[in-house]
Amino acid sequence: GAGVSQSPSNKVTEKGKDVELRCDPISGHTALYWYRQSLGQGLEFLIYFQGNSAPDKSGLPSDRFSAERTGGSVSTLTIQRTQQEDSAVYLCASSLGQAQETQYFGPGTRLLVL
């Protein structure tokens, strides 16, 4: 079946602009995760959604970052007033709801802030 998809695959923006990144999880997966991969920081957790529960936002680096998940499926990660240090690859993953389930990753969105 279809895997996790993300759009756009690449995004170039100017410092100070807002960006939206989209993730379509695997159908039937109730858990959705956002991670960020950057040269200096490696792979970092950002935010986690599980069903109708309140999201775990403990990894968001600043209040410029927010995410929502509509209808328990598609998720959008929004970065306001982008900074150059936001340049990274943003990865989305999804899994079935149980704790031991594997997280399957999308191809990522490469964000470059000029």
Add this chain to the structure above:
Amino acid sequence: AQSVAQPEDQVNVAEGNPLTVKCTYSVSGNPYLFWYVQYPNRGLQFLLKYITGDNLVKGSYGFEAEFNKSQTSFHLKKPSALVSDSALYFCAVRGGHTGRRALTFGSGTRLQVQP
């Protein structure tokens, strides 16, 4: 807090030789351990995981990993390396059933298999 250490930035091995990519972890309670592989400009691909049971876990593409509780290690192995195995490998951990759901990743190890 949970953490993962991958002590080698790069591992070089000749094709046909066995390979090992090292990983040690720290987590409260029983760990759930994962290995992922990343090819250039691609997302992470799942290789294998340890949840419970047999300490030797077999995964995709002939890879296996051994969970060692006393050494808090989960090294990735393959008996005979292929040039196509050259990629970036990540070890990840999360606390067991009641731990934080997000994965904590190691810094990654680049595997280079020479023909």
